[in-house]
Amino acid sequence: MQKLSSLTLPWPTNWATLFGTDRPLILEIGFGRGQFLFHLAQQHPDHNLVGLEVSNRCLTHVENALERMEFENVRVIHGTAETALHHMFQPATLTQVHINFPDPWFKTKHGHRRLMQRDTLDTLVNRLAPGALLYLATDIIEYAEMSSEILQATPQLENLLDAPWAGSMPGRVTTKYEMKAIREGRSCYYFAYRRNDRPALPLPVIKEWDMPHIVFSSPLMLPEMLSRFQPSDSVDGETRVSLIAGYQGEDTLLFEVFIKEPTIEQRIGFLLLARDQPHQYTLQLSSLGHPRSTAGVHKAASLLGDWLIGLHPDSQVLINKLREDSD
Ligand SMILES: C[S@@+](CC[C@H](N)C(=O)[O-])C[C@H]1O[C@@H](n2cnc3c(N)ncnc32)[C@H](O)[C@@H]1O
Structure with a gap:
């Protein structure tokens, strides 16, 4: 079935x-x-x-x-x-x-x-x-x-x-x-x-956005980034984002993230992939946990992206596909 x-x-x-x-x-x-x-x-x-x-x-x-x-x-x-x-x-x-x-x-x-x-x-x-x-x-x-x-x-x-x-x-x-x-x-x-026939209260419309995606350059290598990972919790209005853990893969890091919004809780993964160009990285959603691209997921991408880019002063954002008010 x-x-x-x-x-x-x-x-x-x-x-x-x-x-x-x-x-x-x-x-x-x-x-x-x-x-x-x-x-x-x-x-x-x-x-x-x-x-x-x-x-x-x-x-x-x-x-x-x-x-x-x-x-x-x-x-x-x-x-x-x-x-x-x-x-x-x-x-x-x-x-x-x-x-x-x-x-x-x-x-x-x-x-x-x-x-x-x-x-x-x-x-x-x-x-x-x-x-x-x-x-x-x-x-x-x-x-x-x-x-x-x-x-x-x-x-x-x-x-x-x-x-x-x-x-x-x-x-x-x-x-x-x-x-x-x-x-x-x-x-x-x-x-x-x-x-009965009385009108129901209107519900807030909760939209799904395009999948979040950030490309950046950084002088750091993946293991150096991972070694500086600290679990953290961030609350913004009714949305809570917890960065839980980071794991090393081959040319990849996987970050486990929990996102709680009023109508949905998601435990999902973000992948950080080394690109073909040296010192360039892509942060994107993994398919782990079947993520739905809610505002909270964009908030989580923004938090992770800010943290990764903030790890070195010479890092630079090259592409930022996040909904506009997610930071
Ligand atoms: C106390 S049991 C009752 C089960 C069954 N209805 C009965 O009367 O024997 C409550 C059930 O609701 C499920 N449940 C709890 N919270 C839920 C939620 N937010 N949405 C859907 N199911 C839920 C639980 O997994 C559990 O099977």
Whole structure:
């Protein structure tokens, strides 16, 4: 089965091409062992089902299960909900979204990873078609209370229940985490909301740029440059760039870089290549980690380029293909 990832599929994704048919879309976020996704696929043979997961283990398990099953309307994709919702889906294109037992991330320092939070919910609402359904289930009362608060404060969503949540949802297939909660005697909390016709908030447009590329001259040789590498962190607004490590190859250096932007995190590599002309070098993206050429990636190229060029006063920039405000 072809491996699909939010980092390799086109942004936005052409779902009709990916499925081979243009049918309404249903999304499950964090499908785990996949029982619920398979159940949805059985219930909705006239829809296309997209499952999103960050766990490679769960993905492989479900990909293997799908090979044995006969569903032609299911695709499972590696990626975070935040990246996929923002970049892969177009406004008003989802007819159902299911979130079952999301990770709670209780520690304050991990709060930004929580799925149910204002920014992610606003993106999700933007992707729901009028009349679309949003279902959430959790076994953690604090998560239920926090979710109820932000769902009720979302004017584009109507609660389908006559209480903030229900204690059971008949007809549901039981998921692995739900089963565990029931076994351990914990209550579960089920939410059901419908998207109304009110306009969604506009989302910031996050563009992909041409691949960054710098050519420079330097009297230094590659090993001398590498010996002066120090890991560093740089924060600019909502973008963090961490230069993690440098590695020596043949006529090359590879720099490992982590870039965190509001809708995407990337761990990628930059290559520094010796050119045919003596003392000339090219800094470019390696294909490692399937980089998407976001503003943050250009920022990282600019930081690396500035550092390399700053290593010797006689260095000179010969070609600079970076977006203009990335320094
Ligand atoms: C607690 S488990 C629940 C699994 C399954 N839904 C169930 O009910 O048994 C949460 C799942 O969400 C996935 N997950 C966590 N954060 C995610 C994110 N930002 N985007 C997509 N999936 C995520 C995890 O890998 C994990 O499989």
